[in-house]
Amino acid sequence: MNTQTISTTESGGYLAWFHALTSKERRTFWSCKVGYALDAMDTQFLSFVIPTLIATWGLSKGDAGLIGTVTLLTSAAGGWIAGIMSDRIGRVRTLQITILWFAFFTVLCGLAQNFTQLLLARGLMGFGMGGEWTAGAILIGEVIRAKDRGKAVGMVQAGWALGWGTSAILYALMFSLLPPEWAWRSLFLLGILPALFVIFIRRFVDEPELYVAQKKHEETSAQQASFWEIFSPSMFSTTLRAVLLTTGAQGGYYAITTWLPTFLKTERHLTVLGTGGYLAMVIVGSYVGYIVSAFLTDLLGRKKNFILFAAGSMCIAVAYTRLPVDDSVMLFLGFPLGFFVSGVFSGMGAFLTELFPTRIRGSGQGFSYNMGRAVGSLFPLMIGLASKDMALGETIGIFAGIAYGVMMLAALTLPETAGKKLDN
Missing domain, CATH: 1.20.1250.20 (MFS general substrate transporter like domains)
Structure with missing residues (x-):
């Protein structure tokens, strides 16, 4: 790194990392x-x-x-x-x-x-x-x-x-x-x-040096990486806990975003959900949540940041399903809804990148995140079935609580990877 880059980084500021x-x-x-x-x-x-x-x-x-x-x-x-x-x-x-x-x-x-x-x-x-x-x-x-x-x-x-x-x-x-x-x-x-x-992309973006070096190593050693290595004795525990982490994040997200509009329209009889203003609040909250979480995941560490945003998402689920609110309050609640349920994903890409070695990073990251997506997509179905015997608001709260609870437990058991240098 040259002197100019070092001085830019040391000058501080939220965008110093980008200028570097x-x-x-x-x-x-x-x-x-x-x-x-x-x-x-x-x-x-x-x-x-x-x-x-x-x-x-x-x-x-x-x-x-x-x-x-x-x-x-x-x-x-x-x-x-x-x-x-x-x-x-x-x-x-x-x-x-x-x-x-x-x-x-x-x-x-x-x-x-x-x-x-x-x-x-x-x-x-x-x-x-x-x-x-x-x-x-x-x-x-x-x-x-x-x-x-x-x-x-x-x-x-x-x-x-x-x-x-x-x-x-x-x-x-x-x-x-x-x-x-x-x-x-x-x-x-x-x-x-x-x-x-x-x-x-084709003209201006190159493969990462890590990946290029890994492929050269495979060519000289005649050893090809295998997808099944993510289930080997040394990696299986990491893969399983990563799946639980992503299942919790996505199960909670689908539980809240799929059924909350129905609950608030049919049981609370609120009309603001169908307005552009409410959608705008959720989208702006989502973007701010992504950005804030992006900085916190480096500042606090991956695990603490996951727990913070998972806990915030649980609180949002309780607020929406338990608190008596009118249209005006619901409009402003759109911001924290987007902030927490979207922000919880901000550190996911970096964390999964750091959990798996270069030779199987794509296989490990692709399987972990998307197996969580597949299992998480079942949460709306389970809520729909359970709501036949329970109040819909109570069902949403229970399943969202289970999902984010699983996410927090998985985060606690996984290693902290913030600042980890990727293997070459």
Whole structure:
């Protein structure tokens, strides 16, 4: 590191770490952040057009729910596969493939003529959606220096909130300019935009030096890394606890975000949830939560930060389901909701990167995060079944509490990795 970089870093300030990045590291940072934002944009289009599809196609709520569930399950499988691919063919190449994949099938969603075609296109799109997170998290985690890894990966993760906000703006624009039967298709057709971004990645983003060195070592030693190594005696305990950590985070997230709107509309009879103001509060809260958590994960350490945000998410679940609130209070509660349930994910990419050695990092990270996503996606179903015999608000609180409790226990048992230098 040169003298100028050292002086910049030592001068302090929240962005000193960013100014200290090399041009190569900055290109990687922005490529991953924009990639996440575009991934979120394409993914969130569905949530905005469901009411239109129900009205124009006569879809039932069950049909709409099935599309969402299938997308989650295929995204889990896609993330798992992308992890293996990133160890075999490279982080950057896998990132390019996954972005092209979800862009192509998002466009096909806009061309669908019936429910079956939309379900198939959306399910296939999920493979790319889940795969892009895995490839991007590994790539940025390996490029950034140890002491700044949490901040960098967390701020890249914050791109999801930006993409969510962009999808909301495009929804408002398209539905103000076009009739509903054309507006929803135009949204999905805009999903081609991420494909153009691949041109930038292909030209300006290189494979991490760690990965290149690892592949050279495998070539000279004639020893190929195997996916199954993450289940070896030396790694099985780490893999299992990482799965429990991600299951808790995603199970709690799905439990709260899937059922809270229904609970508040049907049992509390609140109307603010359907307004743009409430959605804006949640999105802004999400972005701020990602950023704050990104800095805290380096400042406090990975484990303490997970516990802090998991506890905050539990409190939010209690506040929403137990406290008597009106529309005005609910509007402002949207900010802490987004802040905690999104911020809990900010340190996840850096932590999983540090838990697994380079030769199996993609396999370990891809499997752990996406197995947690697959198991976590069952929480909304379990809440729906349990709510037949219990009050919905009470059921949400119980399952959210279980999920975040599992996350905190897993965090306590896993090693602290903040500042860990990745193996070469």
